[in-house]
Amino acid sequence: MLLIETDGKTLFAEHGIPVPECVLVTGSVPPLPGDGPWVVKAQVPVGGRGKAGGIAFCDSPAAVAAATSRLLGSRLKGHAVDACLVEAAATGQERYLAIMVDAASYGLRVIYAAQGGVEIEQSGSAQGRLCAPHPGAVAEVLADLIADEPIAWRTQIATVGKAMASMLLRQELALVEINPLFVSDSGCVAGDAKVVIDLNAVFRQPRIAALLTARPAIYLDACRKLEEGFDYVELDPAGEIGLVTTGAGLSMMLIDELTARGAKPLNFCDIRTGQMRGSPARLIRVLQWITERPSLKAVLVNIFAGITDLGEFAGLLAAAIAASPSLQVPVVARLVGRNAAEAKRILHDAQPGMLVTEDLAEALVRIDAIVGAAA
Amino acid sequence: MIGSLSRSTPVIVQGITGRMGRSHAALMRAYGTNIVGGTSTRTDMTEAAGVPVFTSCAEAVLETGALASVAMAPPEETWAAVREALAGGIKLIVTVAEGVPLHDAIKIGRAVRRAGAVWVGASTPGLAVPGECKLGFLPDVCLNPGPIGIMSKSGTLSYEVGYRLAREGLGQSIWVGVGGDPVKGVRFADMLPVFFDDPRTKSIVLVGEVGGAEEEECADAYARLGARKPLLALIAGREAKEGVSMGHAGALVHGESGTLESKSKRLTAAGAKVFGSIDSLIARCLRYHRFDKR
Numbered sequence: 127m128l129l130i131e132t133d134g135k136t137l138f139a140e141h142g143i144p145v146p147e148c149v150l151v152t153g154s155v156p157p158l159p160g161d162g163p164w165v166v167k168a169q170v171p172v173g174g175r176g177k178a179g180g181i182a183f184c185d186s187p188a189a190v191a192a193a194t195s196r197l198l199g200s201r202l203k204g205h206a207v208d209a210c211l212v213e214a215a216a217t218g219q220e221r222y223l224a225i226m227v228d229a230a231s232y233g234l235r236v237i238y239a240a241q242g243g244v245e246i247e248q249s250g251s252a253q254g255r256l257c258a259p260h261p262g263a264v265a266e267v268l269a270d271l272i273a274d275e276p277i278a279w280r281t282q283i284a285t286v287g288k289a290m291a292s293m294l295l296r297q298e299l300a301l302v303e304i305n306p307l308f309v310s311d312s313g314c315v316a317g318d319a320k321v322v323i324d325l326n327a328v329f330r331q332p333r334i335a336a337l338l339t340a341r342p343a344i345y346l347d348a349c350r351k352l353e354e355g356f357d358y359v360e361l362d363p364a365g366e367i368g369l370v371t372t373g374a375g376l377s378m379m380l381i382d383e384l385t386a387r388g389a390k391p392l393n394f395c396d397i398r399t400g401q402m403r404g405s406p407a408r409l410i411r412v413l414q415w416i417t418e419r420p421s422l423k424a425v426l427v428n429i430f431a432g433i434t435d436l437g438e439f440a441g442l443l444a445a446a447i448a449a450s451p452s453l454q455v456p457v458v459a460r461l462v463g464r465n466a467a468e469a470k471r472i473l474h475d476a477q478p479g480m481l482v483t484e485d486l487a488e489a490l491v492r493i494d495a496i497v498g499a500a501a
Numbered sequence: 502m503i504g505s506l507s508r509s510t511p512v513i514v515q516g517i518t519g520r521m522g523r524s525h526a527a528l529m530r531a532y533g534t535n536i537v538g539g540t541s542t543r544t545d546m547t548e549a550a551g552v553p554v555f556t557s558c559a560e561a562v563l564e565t566g567a568l569a570s571v572a573m574a575p576p577e578e579t580w581a582a583v584r585e586a587l588a589g590g591i592k593l594i595v596t597v598a599e600g601v602p603l604h605d606a607i608k609i610g611r612a613v614r615r616a617g618a619v620w621v622g623a624s625t626p627g628l629a630v631p632g633e634c635k636l637g638f639l640p641d642v643c644l645n646p647g648p649i650g651i652m653s654k655s656g657t658l659s660y661e662v663g664y665r666l667a668r669e670g671l672g673q674s675i676w677v678g679v680g681g682d683p684v685k686g687v688r689f690a691d692m693l694p695v696f697f698d699d700p701r702t703k704s705i706v707l708v709g710e711v712g713g714a715e716e717e718e719c720a721d722a723y724a725r726l727g728a729r730k731p732l733l734a735l736i737a738g739r740e741a742k743e744g745v746s747m748g749h750a751g752a753l754v755h756g757e758s759g760t761l762e763s764k765s766k767r768l769t770a771a772g773a774k775v776f777g778s779i780d781s782l783i784a785r786c787l788r789y790h791r792f793d794k795r
Contacts, residue, residue, distance in 0.1 A: 127746055172743055204742065227603060229684045229713060232610035259607055298604045300683070325746065326576060327602035347745050359745055374681055374749040375655020375710050378737035383778055385740045394747055430660050432626070432640030462664070463642060487780075 127323050127348050130169040132211045133337045134319030140333075141293040143286055143304075144315045148213040151194050158187055160214035166193040167213070170205035171344065173320065178203050183215065208343060216317050218310030223283070224303035224320075225264060225290050231256050234294070236264055236287070238271035264291035275309075282314045283307070297334060298327035328352060356408060357396040358415060365392025366423040366497055368416030368455075370409065370443075372399045373430065380428055387490070389497060392419055399434040402442060409446035417452040424455050424496040426489065431463030440469035444476035456480070456496050460489035502593045502619045503677065503687070504695045506569075508633045513561045513591075514539040515582050516573040517549045525573060525638050526550035532641060534634040537565035540585075558589030569593040571627065571636050576600040579623055583609045587616045594686075595636045596622035606684035613686065620686025624749065625678035626656040639663075639676060647672020648790060650696040650730075652689055653708035654681045654715070654749065658737055658779075662708060665783045671790055674701035681710070681749025689719035697729045704731040704789060706782070707773070709764060710749065711738030716764035720771040731789065732773035735782045736761050 129137075135145040147159035150169070158164060168180035175181055180202045182193035194210045201207065222239035237254040255271060257263035268287040272280050290302045303320035325348055328335050338345045338352065347359045357374065361381065367389055371377040374396045381391045393416060397408050416422060429439060440461070447453060457477070461469050462484045470482045481492050512529070516522040517539025527550045530536045538553045538561045546554050555561040558570065570591045574582040576598040586594050594613065601609075601623040613620040621628055627637010632646035639656075643663035651673050653659035663673060675695065679687055689707060696702045709716045716736065723732055739761045741747045765775045776782040 227607065227684065229715075230688065230718065232607050232614065232684065259604070295604070298602060300603055324603040326600045327604065329577070330602075357747070359742055359747060361740065361742055373655060373657020373660075374747055375653070375658030375708065375737045376661055377657075378655075378710060378741060378747055379658050379661075379735070379779065382737060382739040386777065391740070394742070430657050430664070432643070432656070432660050433638055463640065463660075 127325055127345075128171040128173070129319075129321045129323060129337065130171050130209075130341070130344060131167060131319050132169055132209070133341070134321035135316065136337070137293060137297065137321060137333070138316050138319055141289045143289045143293075144313060145319070146213040146216045146315055146317070148211055151210045151212055152198070152208060155187070155191050155194055155212070158190060158212060162186065163215045164190050165213045165215050166190055166197065167211045168197045168202050168207045169209040169211055169344070170202050170207060172203045172205055175202065180207070216308040216315040218308035218315065220306035220317070221283070221309050222305045223287060223290070223307050224301065224305070225287070225294050226301040226303070228256055233257055234259050234264060234291075236267050236271065238268065240274070259295060261288060261291045261295065264288070278311060279309050283309065286314050286316075297331055298324050300324055325351060354408070354411060355401065356398045357394070358412060359394040360415075361391060361393055363392075363419060364390070364421045365419065366390045366421055367493060368392045368413075368419075368422050368425040369395050370397060370412055370416075370425060370427040371395050371429070372397050376428070376430060384490070384493075387494070389493065392416060392422060399429060399431065399439055402439075404438070404442070406442040406446040406449065409442055410449050413446055413450040413453050417450065417454070422455055424493050425453070425457045426493055427457060427459040427461070428486070428489070429459075429461050429463070431461070431465075433464070435465050436461050436463055437465040437468035437472060440472040444473060447477060458489050458492050458496070460484070460486050502568075503621075503628065503675065503692075504699050506628075506630050506634060506636075508533050509535055510569055510634060511535050511537040511565055511567045512569045512571065512634070512636060513537060513558065513565065513567040514550075514571050514573060515558065515586065517541055517552070517554055518543050518546050519573060522573040523550050525571070526552065528638065529571070529635055532635050532644075534636065537567055558585045558591060560589075562589045562591065567591065569636060570595070572596045572598075574598055576602070576623070580605040580609055583620070584612060587612055587618060591618065593619045593636075594621070595625065595627050596620070596686075597625060597627060597637055598622070599624045601682065603684055606682060610684060610686065621677060622680050622682075622686055624682045624685075625680035628675070628677040629673070630675055631673050637678070639678070643667055644676070645672030646674075648674060648701065648703035649786060650674050650692070650699065650702040650705045651676040651708065652692045652705070653678050654710050655708060655737065658710075658735070659708045661779060662706065662735065662782065665779065666786060669783065669787055671786060674699055679715075683713050689715045690722035693719065693722050693726055697726060702730060704733060704786070706786070707732060707734040709734060709736040711736070711741045711747070711761055711764070712749070712759040714759070717767045720764075720767035720773065723768075723773060724771040728772040732768070733782060733785060734768050734773050734775045735779065736764050736775065
């Protein structure tokens with residue numbers, strides 16, 4: 127999961143990687159660092175902000191104020207812009223430096239390019255080298271990659287690389303990328319920070335946990351996962367079909383198929399029926415989030431139960447529906463697997479009008495009818 | 502090792518006295534897997550799920566000759582479980598935990614490689630040779646001996662595929678859940694030679710999802726190895742949200758990397774067929790294998 131730039135740079139500073147002087151703006155603009163020019167950057171956890179219009183170069187405080195007021199409250203690549211980072215523009219030559227986990231080799235990949243910039247990943251000019259996941263190994267391959275740089279710069283770049291490697295290993299990160307890295311005779315400065323964390327390691331990485339919980343609105347999906355122990359991702363706040371599903375792959379496929387037939391799914395969900403242990407709490411939570419959206423027209427429950435007893439699940443679903451007065455739209459349940467007949471009987475008694483079927487096609491046709499009738 | 506699994510392959514369950522360990526050891530035995538024992542830190546139990554309980558993998562291997570292990574350990578203890586299995590001489594390790602930290606997975610991968618063993622997982626429902634044995638918890642209702650090799654990142658989506666194939670009378674030769682983590686044991690590309698060399702396998706179904714580069718890697722290997730058997734792919738996540746893990750840690754799209762388009766293009770160029778829906782994949786399998794039977 128990608129951190130927003132300002133959090134990435136906070137980690138950089140803590141690990142000794144130089145970053146520009148900056149101020150985080152969420153409303154009116156405070157005194158700016160330096161005499162300009164400045165760079166204004168929307169703080170959203172997604173790449174390609176520059177191309178999407180989320181970065182502005184400003185010569186005057188008035189231009190900074192105009193840029194922040196344009197960006198704040200807007201949406202950028204699907205994310206609400208709640209904060210902008212305003213930095214004193216760094217100077218120097220632009221380089222690209224990244225260290226990332228390389229899945230296939232069980233090691234790290236170090237990438238260095240003599241040109242930074244937004245096109246770097248497409249241009250193919252970046253050189254990558256694999257190495258063992260140790261700071262010494264990173265230093266060795268980086269020394270090779272920067273061999274053509276002026277001697278005075280090599281030491282500076284190597285120092286940054288060493289700090290990036292130790293940060294990646296100590297904080298158990300997936301990726302640390304600086305693009306551009308500004309290099310000049312007076313030193314290196316990180317123009318940007320792309321830091322991808324491992325949510326599965328947050329339980330033993332208190333610094334990362336603190337960064338996430340400090341911004342519950344920006345890291346909504348991650349905070350939810352850490353707090354609730356399962357996955358729920360809102361895809362479209364104006365979606366019409368709320369999904370109560372288990373299994374990441376099947377849930378994603380269902381979203382793809384719904385979208386392909388013109389339906390508008392609201393959310394992704396991997397509720398993990400195997401971990402519910404006789405409590406409807408997770409189901410109630412999901413129904414609560416789904417029903418917060420006024421565009422909701424139907425709820426589709428899709429459970430393939432390999433191990434889970436569907437009879438038990440049906441009882442929990444009935445209890446959750448009964449405990450969710452905000453649920454005012456029809457529910458369709460497609461339940462297949464262990465004890466499906468019993469589940470059908472339980473839900474028929476509790477919710478007489480509800481379609482409960484083993485056939486996904488039948489469930490989707492019913493959803494189409496409900497959404498069509500509501501339109 | 503995966504290609505030669507059978508009902509006689511001796512298997513142990515690490516963590517057999519826990520809730521999950523006990524119940525899945527019993528389910529695996531009921532399916533026909535040769536579960537010869539288990540391990541536990543508890544010293545007050547000498548038997549669980551009808552098999553002896555040992556205090557370490559080394560002891561279990563010594564007493565039973567076990568070759569494979571299913572580690573029913575929580576994510577934060579999976580690395581320790583694998584270390585113990587390797588030290589005991591286990592050759593095939595299945596780790597089912599979901600949420601193993603990335604840097605632990607790197608350590609596991611390096612240790613397994615050094616030991617010359619095979620690792621399936623993490624975040625996998627396991628693997629099966631239908632009609633012979635299963636290591637993990639692939640649901641029996643989906644398993645049916647037949648000509649299709651399945652490899653999948655997702656448990657549930659592969660259950661759906663396997664279930665519909667089984668309902669139509671088709672079945673699987675070898676089924677491996679490679680798991681949804683980015684850093685893992687056996688990858689899609691590693692399975693191609695296994696399926697190519699397995700005489701039971703007539704076609705291969707790949708159930709992938711967005712994120713990472715495994716599908717692309719597999720496409721390259723498929724072309725390189727000569728596309729010896731049909732490869733049919735279903736890839737989930739066209740509508741995945743950028744920058745957010747969709748349930749699986751590995752299902753993460755950044756910019757243009759890891760997208761469905763990238764995977765679909767590479768696989769198609771390599772000679773594989775990519776399907777946009779479960780129905781169309783199943784229909785193609787039916788056409789191919791019904792024709793094949795006549």
